[in-house]
Amino acid sequence: MAASWVEACAADEIDEEDVIRFDHAGRTFAIYRSPDDDYFATDGLCTHEKVHLADGLVMDNIIECPKHNGRFDYTTGKAKGAPVCVDLKTYPVRVEGGKVLIGLD
Ligand code: FES
Secondary structure, three states, X not given: OOOEEEEEEEHHHOOOOEEEEEEEOOEEEEEEXXXXXXXXXXXXXXXXXXXXXXXXXXXXXXXXXXXXXOEEEOOOOOEEEOOOOOOOOEEOXXXXXXXXXXXXX
16 A cells, blocks of 8 residues: 555646656656546656656557657556566556545555
């Protein structure tokens, strides 16, 4: 269970099928809004060469890294294709009062 919930952004700040960067306490996260209008959060840097995933492309439930086109399922963090082979860490997300909150450990 998450130790604390942190406000990341307004829910309408993220377009459907899009991703934004969120920096907090020296860490970088990526917050996603899926085609089904659900919200997800992962670490914000690609596990291959630490590029910001928020600069990448969201397709269905996949984030494609902008540098070498590695892919992750952002709902599970699973690496989905070369050159990425290390999964992303994911975080619980909830929406309250129009705000997106992520649970950090
Ligand atoms: S830095 Fe992301 S795939 Fe290489």
